[in-house]
Amino acid sequence: MNYGTKMASGIEPGAELLRIENISLSFGGVKALTDVSFDIQRGEVRAIIGPNGAGKSSMLNVINGFYHPQVGEVWYCGEKRKGIKPHQIAHQGIARTFQNIALFKGMSTLDNIMTGRSTHMSANMLSQAIWRGAAEKEEIKNRRYVEEIIDFLEIQSIRKTPVGRLPYGLQKRVELGRALAAEPVLLLLDEPMAGMNVEEKEDMSRFILDVQSEFGTTIAIIEHDMGVVMDISDRLVVLDYGKKIGDGTPEEIRNNQAVIDAYLGVPHE
Amino acid sequence: MFYRQAGDFKTTYRDDIQTFPLKQDRWGYYIVLAIAFLVVPFFINDYWTSAVMLPFLIYAIASLGLNILTGYCGQVSLGTGGFLAVGAYACYKIMTAFPDLNIFIVVLLSGVITAAVGMLFGIPSLRIKGFYLAVATLAAQFFLVWLFNKVPWFYNNSASGQISAPERSMFGFAVTGPNADAPVRYLFCLTFLVLLAWVARNLTRGRLGRSWMAIRDMDIAAEIIGVNPLKSKLSAFAVSSFFIGVAGALFFSVYLGAVEVGEAFGITQSFLVLFMIIIGGLGSIFGSFAGAAFLVLVPVLLKNIMVNWLGWPTDIAVHIEFMVVGGLIVLFLIAEPHGLAQLWRLAKDKFLLWPFPH
Amino acid sequence: MSPDVLYTIEVILNGLMAGVMYSLVALGFVLIFKASGIFNYAQGVMALFAAMTLVGIQNGQVPFSHLINAIFGTHIHHFGWQLPAIVAILLTVVVMIIFAILVERLVLKHLVNQEPIILFMATIGLAYFMEGFGDLMWGSEIKTLDVGLPQGASLALEEYTLKWAAEGSEYYGMYLDKLDMVAALVALALVITLSLFSQYTKTGRALRAVADDHQAALSVGISLRKIWVITWCIAGVVAMVAGVMWGSKSGVQFSLSLIALKALPVLILGGFTSIPGAIIGGLIIGVGEKLFEYSIGPLIGGATENWFAYVLALFFLVFRPQGLFGDKIIERV
Numbered sequence: 001m002n003y004g005t006k007m008a009s010g011i012e013p014g015a016e017l018l019r020i021e022n023i024s025l026s027f028g029g030v031k032a033l034t035d036v037s038f039d040i041q042r043g044e045v046r047a048i049i050g051p052n053g054a055g056k057s058s059m060l061n062v063i064n065g066f067y068h069p070q071v072g073e074v075w076y077c078g079e080k081r082k083g084i085k086p087h088q089i090a091h092q093g094i095a096r097t098f099q100n101i102a103l104f105k106g107m108s109t110l111d112n113i114m115t116g117r118s119t120h121m122s123a124n125m126l127s128q129a130i131w132r133g134a135a136e137k138e139e140i141k142n143r144r145y146v147e148e149i150i151d152f153l154e155i156q157s158i159r160k161t162p163v164g165r166l167p168y169g170l171q172k173r174v175e176l177g178r179a180l181a182a183e184p185v186l187l188l189l190d191e192p193m194a195g196m197n198v199e200e201k202e203d204m205s206r207f208i209l210d211v212q213s214e215f216g217t218t219i220a221i222i223e224h225d226m227g228v229v230m231d232i233s234d235r236l237v238v239l240d241y242g243k244k245i246g247d248g249t250p251e252e253i254r255n256n257q258a259v260i261d262a263y264l265g266v267p268h269e
Numbered sequence: 270m271f272y273r274q275a276g277d278f279k280t281t282y283r284d285d286i287q288t289f290p291l292k293q294d295r296w297g298y299y300i301v302l303a304i305a306f307l308v309v310p311f312f313i314n315d316y317w318t319s320a321v322m323l324p325f326l327i328y329a330i331a332s333l334g335l336n337i338l339t340g341y342c343g344q345v346s347l348g349t350g351g352f353l354a355v356g357a358y359a360c361y362k363i364m365t366a367f368p369d370l371n372i373f374i375v376v377l378l379s380g381v382i383t384a385a386v387g388m389l390f391g392i393p394s395l396r397i398k399g400f401y402l403a404v405a406t407l408a409a410q411f412f413l414v415w416l417f418n419k420v421p422w423f424y425n426n427s428a429s430g431q432i433s434a435p436e437r438s439m440f441g442f443a444v445t446g447p448n449a450d451a452p453v454r455y456l457f458c459l460t461f462l463v464l465l466a467w468v469a470r471n472l473t474r475g476r477l478g479r480s481w482m483a484i485r486d487m488d489i490a491a492e493i494i495g496v497n498p499l500k501s502k503l504s505a506f507a508v509s510s511f512f513i514g515v516a517g518a519l520f521f522s523v524y525l526g527a528v529e530v531g532e533a534f535g536i537t538q539s540f541l542v543l544f545m546i547i548i549g550g551l552g553s554i555f556g557s558f559a560g561a562a563f564l565v566l567v568p569v570l571l572k573n574i575m576v577n578w579l580g581w582p583t584d585i586a587v588h589i590e591f592m593v594v595g596g597l598i599v600l601f602l603i604a605e606p607h608g609l610a611q612l613w614r615l616a617k618d619k620f621l622l623w624p625f626p627h
Numbered sequence: 628m629s630p631d632v633l634y635t636i637e638v639i640l641n642g643l644m645a646g647v648m649y650s651l652v653a654l655g656f657v658l659i660f661k662a663s664g665i666f667n668y669a670q671g672v673m674a675l676f677a678a679m680t681l682v683g684i685q686n687g688q689v690p691f692s693h694l695i696n697a698i699f700g701t702h703i704h705h706f707g708w709q710l711p712a713i714v715a716i717l718l719t720v721v722v723m724i725i726f727a728i729l730v731e732r733l734v735l736k737h738l739v740n741q742e743p744i745i746l747f748m749a750t751i752g753l754a755y756f757m758e759g760f761g762d763l764m765w766g767s768e769i770k771t772l773d774v775g776l777p778q779g780a781s782l783a784l785e786e787y788t789l790k791w792a793a794e795g796s797e798y799y800g801m802y803l804d805k806l807d808m809v810a811a812l813v814a815l816a817l818v819i820t821l822s823l824f825s826q827y828t829k830t831g832r833a834l835r836a837v838a839d840d841h842q843a844a845l846s847v848g849i850s851l852r853k854i855w856v857i858t859w860c861i862a863g864v865v866a867m868v869a870g871v872m873w874g875s876k877s878g879v880q881f882s883l884s885l886i887a888l889k890a891l892p893v894l895i896l897g898g899f900t901s902i903p904g905a906i907i908g909g910l911i912i913g914v915g916e917k918l919f920e921y922s923i924g925p926l927i928g929g930a931t932e933n934w935f936a937y938v939l940a941l942f943f944l945v946f947r948p949q950g951l952f953g954d955k956i957i958e959r960v
Contacts, residue, residue: 401895407891412938593759599734
């Protein structure tokens with residue numbers, strides 16, 4: 001059990017895990033997010049949807065601490081977050097995948113996923129230099145966990161292949177593996193199915209639902225395919241031009257006039 | 270035929286992550302080690318020691334160091350010459366301040382001091398990357414050389430401004446100074462190389478090594494999945510500078526015996542070591558060895574052909590050496606950016622499958 | 628005015644002049660970086676090579692004479708003629724153009740789409756090659772370069788400024804090198820020509836298009852390879868100008884390529900893509916190092932010019948990584 005799991009241990013399924021409060025974010029003069037608030041409950045699949053440029057990826061970047069909003073607060077596990085770095089947030093149990101694959105191209109599948117395990121490893125430099133003993137033990141222990149993920153994602157055969165050589169769909173899967181290796185409390189997925197065919201999308205959806213049920217992981221997902229999103233998510237947030245225009249279950253969103261307008265392109269007043 | 274993966278099953282993760290997973294490779298490694306320690310010392314003479322063996326061993330250590338920083342962690346440094354100088358002057362100061370301290374310890378301490386200096390100059394890497402950082406490391410190069418040249422404390426106020434190594438011995442054999450024998454000097458450097466190569470291998474295959482490579486391949490993603498960029502980059506600078514400091518200490522005390530900082534540790538040294546890891550293979554332990562061997566041997570070879578055999582003047586040989594080395598760098602970057610190490614890997618893969626083409 | 632103030636002004640002026648020289652080299656870097664994203668480490672060696680070639684051609688030296696003599700046992704060195712400076716300069720331009728074409732054919736073409744750092748290291752290799760090649764072609768001894776530029780101190784200025792100092796104080800007038808002043812004028816002319824060229828000619832527009840966006844430039848039918856050859860030609864000519872200035876000042880020798888290394892910190896200050904930045908960065912470095920050496924140098928042993936520029940750049944990088952004129956970098960994922 002690492003720091004992140006411990007931190008979230010008091011939060012029951014269905015209780016609030018993360019809360020975004022009145023977030024506003026801008027770059028120079030460009031407003032990316034304006035006064036956005038919503039929450040994510042433990043154990044749910046929470047989708048963030050919206051047209052291109054709505055600020056969805058910026059939202060994920062705020063959640064994992066890469067962007068610092070000018071206004072607003074982020075509450076995680078009942079604590080207000082202040083001024084911490086992205087790698088510290090990873091240690092609190094938030095992992096993610098990226099819209100444009102951000103794998104470590106020079107490393108093998110195995111090494112990529114092992115890197116995702118960084119937050120669970122702590123052998124000091126000296127013992128790593130000598131290897132025998134603590135470092136080796138830790139390496140083998142974590143390798144065992146990584147092999148479970150490799151089994152789960154059915155990528156045994158590409159274990160030692162450099163990821164730069166893998167086809168797109170497999171790279172996406174390895175990236176998911178790298179995020180899962182952290183045993184995250186909250187998993188952020190940024191368009192995990194972009195550019196996939198129907199079959200690959202089905203596989204990916206199954207993995208996502210399996211992750212939720214098997215590991216109890218809370219998932220926040222950005223996805224453009226409405227069919228998939230409506231099927232797999234418990235609740236949705238809809239953003240448009242950096243503002244929240246809808247929040248609720250798939251059923252509620254389907255009947256939300258503002259959302260329908262945004263997607264059908266009613267001109268802004 | 271004898272070189273096969275088949276039948277060599279791995280039943281534990283420990284077996285799977287060892288350095289030489291192939292039985293034949295493992296044996297090859299033991300044989301090379303045995304020859305290096307037990308056979309070579311009886312056959313080398315002074316010429317081979319000072320022209321080939323010592324430079325190779327010492328540059329291999331420096332290449333390992335720079336490869337950790339540049340090849341594994343992706344931070345290009347042009348300050349290697351400066352850090353070699355730190356190692357050399359640290360060694361000199363410790364040798365003269367504590368005459369009774371074992372020379373082995375002295376060299377290690379020189380590495381530790383260089384590691385500290387390296388971390389200091391590594392701080393800008395937290396904000397800048399690529400050739401911006403390369404330019405920043407030039408500051409280390411020029412400032413350090415100037416410092417050792419201008420502050421008399423570093424060379425104990427000697428009139429010539431040079432530093433020279435007094436005699437120190439281990440197990441009764443002189444290692445440094447004019448009375449040190451070729452085989453002793455060779456074995457002393459070889460011991461350091463083998464030890465440090467082993468350490469480099471261990472560090473690069475574990476968590477730290479992966480965090481370096483993650484920073485190299487995609488620093489932002491690395492930070493977001495939990496790699497601390499501060500720790501990774503500074504540890505790379507520290508480890509790398511430690512290696513280079515040890516190399517500098519050996520370069521001064523065991524190899525040259527006396528140095529003048531501007532001559533011995535100028536910017537050309539920085540480039541030479543950088544070239545070694547490019548030609549040898551960025552991000553490869555074997556590559557560090559191969560690159561060092563290659564660039565130590567090429568000039569010796571060229572000089573032997575052109576000066577001793579064809580009878581040309583030495584300056585022409587030097588000019589042609591520059592052209593050959595520069596040309597090889599460009600050629601390697603175009604044809605095989607992963608260097609000799611990759612060629613070696615490809616050859617081994619072919620051999621594994623032989624006689625079948627695929 | 629007291630002599631101290633006058634001295635300081637003199638140091639600043641001399642710094643500005645030295646800065647112009649750095650700017651000249653930095654200009655070549657910027658041109659290539661804008662057009663091809665390549666950080667051309669060889670720019671300094673190109674200046675050296677151009678200067679060597681110029682001296683060689685002017686004095687009628689036989690290229691590769693040392694090598695030929697070594698192989699055939701002959702004793703040839705000179706053709707025995709002396710060319711006028713202008714002819715030698717034109718011939719050197721031709722050599723630099725041939726060089727640019729060869730670099731594009733043999734090196735750049737094969738390195739398209741590589742990472743910038745790989746390209747950077749390739750230009751280091753190129754620099755090594757050229758250094759050896761230049762020495763082999765023209766010999767490595769220090770040469771004097773004389774294309775008829777005025778040399779020595781400006782006496783008129785010295786006499787004129789003598790009057791400024793207070794009566795009776797020890798002051799001998801301001802020392803400024805005539806050559807430095809010429810260099811400043813040449814640099815100014817060069818920058819004006821280059822900006823006119825890039826604003827008002829078709830090739831200039833294509834150059835700017837490529838600098839903005841390679842893909843977009845390709846899609847409107849601009850040939851990248853042609854543009855690269857042109858930029859390397861221009862950079863070669865700029866290198867020649869820098870080489871001539873430096874060479875006239877301190878002789879044509881290897882240290883020329885090391886001085887050129889100082890263009891790197893200049894670029895850090897001025898930014899890699901800005902021609903005015905290169906000029907201003909050069910001036911700042913020039914003035915900064917002269918003032919530092921004048922005021923603090925004597926206290927710490929002197930020769931601080933060796934490292935001042937780099938250390939200044941280093942501090943700069945830590946506090947303002949984007950340079951003086953660059954925009955704040957926003958990183959994305």
